[in-house]
Amino acid sequence: MTDAQAPAPAGPPPAPAERTPNWRRRVVFGGVILVALLILSLAGAAFLPRWWSHRIGAQVDGSTSQGIGVGLFYGTVFTLLPLLVLWLTFRRRRSWTVRIVGIVGALLLAAPNLMTLGIVAGGGDAAHAGERTLDVEAPGFRTSTLVGVIAAGAIFSAVLWLLISRQRSRRDANALRGELRARDEAPSGETEPE
Numbered sequence: 001m002t003d004a005q006a007p008a009p010a011g012p013p014p015a016p017a018e019r020t021p022n023w024r025r026r027v028v029f030g031g032v033i034l035v036a037l038l039i040l041s042l043a044g045a046a047f048l049p050r051w052w053s054h055r056i057g058a059q060v061d062g063s064t065s066q067g068i069g070v071g072l073f074y075g076t077v078f079t080l081l082p083l084l085v086l087w088l089t090f091r092r093r094r095s096w097t098v099r100i101v102g103i104v105g106a107l108l109l110a111a112p113n114l115m116t117l118g119i120v121a122g123g124g125d126a127a128h129a130g131e132r133t134l135d136v137e138a139p140g141f142r143t144s145t146l147v148g149v150i151a152a153g154a155i156f157s158a159v160l161w162l163l164i165s166r167q168r169s170r171r172d173a174n175a176l177r178g179e180l181r182a183r184d185e186a187p188s189g190e191t192e193p194e
Helices: 023-060 064-090 096-109 111-121 125-137 141-185
Strands: none
Touching (some): 023 064, 023 125, 064 096, 064 141, 096 111
């Protein structure tokens, strides 16, 4: 074979065609999600305050002492658990998927307190009906829930402060041990007079 008949050297393989995002599909999908969220929020605002106030009223059954106990339970537990989930989610560098799952989990765990807050702070007819139901069927529930939320926040803050101060103390103790070890290992003539 002569040089003229030799096959041409193969060049680099063709680059794969880059996929361009389908923006129309993304916009339609986002619009459907927004409409669904709007419908769910409107339905929730009309339904959830009444439903939640009747559930609490059935648990308390008009007893002030039970209202205080149930309110303290809901306020404390459903504040501590979401704070713990958020702390575990954000204390280390994690992927966005894990962070979003942690936030959604914390919101679900805080749902009882958020529904009670919706009744207290809501301005709609369902929120006012929920307030009247809680006044009659669950006396003391709303105030004791607030006390439980504040207590849980204080407990979580105190435990977090203790954990952080413990880590700092360990780090300082290790640094001092290292300095002491370095001073003990140095020849006697090289130590500085005190």
